[in-house]
Amino acid sequence: MIALLEKLVNTDSHSYNKQDVDKIGSILQKEFENAGMKVDVHREKEFGNHLSIASPNAKRPGILIIAHMDTVFPDGEAEKRPFEIIGDRAYGPGVNDEKASHVQVLYAMKALKNAGLTCFHNVHIIFNSDEEVGSPSSKSLIKEAAEGKDYSLIVECGRPNEGVITARKGVGRFKMSVTGKSAHAGVEPEIGRSAIEEIAYKVIKLQELNDLENGLTVNVGLISGGISANTVSPDAEAVIDVRVQSKEQATDTVKEIYAIAEEEIVQGTDTKVSGEISRPPMEMTKESQKLLDRVKEIGKEIGLDIHGESTGGASDASFTASVGIPTIDGLGPVGEFSHSETDEYTVVDSLIERTTLLAKTIERLS
Known part of the structure; x- marks a missing residue:
């Protein structure tokens, strides 16, 4: 997991650099195809291409997972301050927002497949390329993917003290x-x-x-x-x-x-x-509260005391929540200081914890 995270962090992917974002997309496409999943590439002219990922045997996947591949950092930032681990934290441009989440989703799906669980076929993953600039080219793809889904799990970074996001401002x-x-x-x-x-x-x-x-x-x-x-x-x-x-x-x-x-x-x-x-507000609903309660239960089983938080920051969770799909955000690995030129980090141990949480949540919801 750390080796892949290092590779992703050391590859620039500024929102307006299509070539670099597509490098991230190519890395992820290869990884997910090697894990037995089908990857459809939605090609874009201005922004990076988007990836739509599911099991080749998926018929009507009920769970939508969304993560973005772009970062806010300019070209050359990865070379200037490459990936490194200091103590229990991993540092580098985009490590927390949100390249650790790509690794998490991949290994959650690997775990489900290796365990022979049919819920492997119940997941539809969208990796978009333009979230940091408002998702102008991926908004329609996300809304289309959301149709008919039962749950939406957004893997923006988890909050310290085991927090997930249950409400965001529009x-x-x-x-x-x-x-x-x-x-x-x-x-x-x-x-x-x-x-x-x-x-x-x-x-x-x-x-x-x-x-x-x-x-x-x-x-x-x-x-x-x-x-x-x-x-x-x-x-x-x-x-x-x-x-x-x-x-x-x-x-x-x-x-x-x-x-x-x-x-x-x-x-x-x-x-x-x-x-x-x-981006419309992500408001807490009764259905999303029920989803949070289930995530809390799963968290307790693996030693995590999950709680919900609200934030003024934006994410693609707003699009799925606004059309009535029960949505939880902040399910990614734990970290802080996204967009910081020096302080952004991901807690290394949370890669395992949050990957386990995501995999078990997919299993339970299926």
């Missing part, structure tokens, strides 16, 4: 663009219409939408505009990150954003909004 990205009128700021400022002034008023109103107590965050993370210090700015732009806890909250927040855009404070300016809630 995520939206919006761009608010203001058009004004340029003028010489010293000679005839009165004929100008400042887009920067208009966007400044709107940024304050957008930030006022935050409701941390109820799980709503609205963050204007980028602003730009203008052409020079002595020119009344003819254009300005704000990029907004939105995290919501429920579908209702998402609907209300989008309405608020558009209302702010429509309000003209600096006369003569015009504002347009683009964007959407691209």
